[in-house]
Amino acid sequence: MKVPLLDLKEQYKNIKEEILKVTEEIFDSQYFILGPRVEALEKEIAEYCFSKYAVGVSSGSDALLIALMALGIGREDLVITTPYTFFATAGSITRIGARPVFVDIDPSTYNISPERLESLICALSKKELKKVKALLPVHLYGQCADMEPILEIAAKYNLFVIEDAAQAIGAEYRGKRAGSMGDIGCFSFFPSKNLGAFGDGGIVTTHSDTLNEKLRILRVHGSEPKYYHKMIGGNFRLDALQAAIVSIKLKYLDHWTQARRENARKYRELFDDADLKNWVELPHEKQNRHIYNQFVINIKEKRDELRLFLSESGIGTEIYYPVPLHLQECFADLNYKKGDFPAAEYAASHTIALPIYPELSYEQQAYVVDRIKAFYA
Numbered sequence: 001m002k003v004p005l006l007d008l009k010e011q012y013k014n015i016k017e018e019i020l021k022v023t024e025e026i027f028d029s030q031y032f033i034l035g036p037r038v039e040a041l042e043k044e045i046a047e048y049c050f051s052k053y054a055v056g057v058s059s060g061s062d063a064l065l066i067a068l069m070a071l072g073i074g075r076e077d078l079v080i081t082t083p084y085t086f087f088a089t090a091g092s093i094t095r096i097g098a099r100p101v102f103v104d105i106d107p108s109t110y111n112i113s114p115e116r117l118e119s120l121i122c123a124l125s126k127k128e129l130k131k132v133k134a135l136l137p138v139h140l141y142g143q144c145a146d147m148e149p150i151l152e153i154a155a156k157y158n159l160f161v162i163e164d165a166a167q168a169i170g171a172e173y174r175g176k177r178a179g180s181m182g183d184i185g186c187f188s189f190f191p192s193k194n195l196g197a198f199g200d201g202g203i204v205t206t207h208s209d210t211l212n213e214k215l216r217i218l219r220v221h222g223s224e225p226k227y228y229h230k231m232i233g234g235n236f237r238l239d240a241l242q243a244a245i246v247s248i249k250l251k252y253l254d255h256w257t258q259a260r261r262e263n264a265r266k267y268r269e270l271f272d273d274a275d276l277k278n279w280v281e282l283p284h285e286k287q288n289r290h291i292y293n294q295f296v297i298n299i300k301e302k303r304d305e306l307r308l309f310l311s312e313s314g315i316g317t318e319i320y321y322p323v324p325l326h327l328q329e330c331f332a333d334l335n336y337k338k339g340d341f342p343a344a345e346y347a348a349s350h351t352i353a354l355p356i357y358p359e360l361s362y363e364q365q366a367y368v369v370d371r372i373k374a375f376y377a
């Protein structure tokens, strides 16, 4: 049996007619950049994310970049984030000339640990603390970081909060939606995300009138009015085609999320029955609701051997992420070393993501668990 990590063709089959209709309309109009399709999506996403505004941008990475720019973060500034995330989280901080400061994760959720965040801040000198401008928590795998203590720390030390919600559209934390809790929320429409475009795309959310205006200006090279520049922005525009496709897919998102959550529940049952507790630790659902952009399990022993065995059995898996950011070669000048963030390092060498996409069948899930059982037998 073949069980790919993700099968977007299955999803496309169900929405093909609608998508082809709208792409034809856009091709006929020859209107490609920003415009009414992007504005419509912005309204829909703002509403979906319980935010006042949404501003469509060119990718999730650019969402992070423009968020940092809009908050005036730049050279000499420090931004505190997690070392266990996709590269863009910290890459965007360095690209605007600021410096990422890492805090280890809570091993039960893989998200930044508020306790460790607090102790890091307490350990900073007065001079260093003055340079810290923002906290950048990531809602990894589709589960929100523990935002209440994070927001308290931000208020206490007067810091901005940027949520990297690239994996978490629709995820909730105590009734609030991902991207609506900090100053700016950043989302990605990369095709493999749970709400993916047919190319690159992203969006930022905010409740602030001023930030909304600033983000819109920065998105077009800081131009306002046209060809007059009070600030330096970039080309961070979303195109009509991607916006229209995401609009169509957004209507199905809750249904797909429900299917992902249902698949997670089925995995829990299957793993329980297979009695693999000595080998496999399942994800902890600490926040309601987890949207399972990924279903990531902790493999206590022989992770890489298991992964190879599953691959030979036709099962796709992935490691998100094999090298924590503090150990990436390009960040050598940040002067971190192995052992600095043990929870992130452990996760990087012990976790794998299993297929969880909405169209996955029960037989496929049973086969995945059966093969894992066979490996440890």
Ligand SMILES: *Cc1c(COP(=O)(O)O)cnc(C)c1O
Pocket: 059, 060, 061, 062, 085, 086, 088, 089, 138, 164, 166, 167, 187, 188, 189, 190, 200, 201, 202
């Ligand atoms: C995917 C992702 C991004 C970047 O989004 P792109 O659209 O690929 O640029 C940023 N942060 C996290 C956590 C992501 O998963």
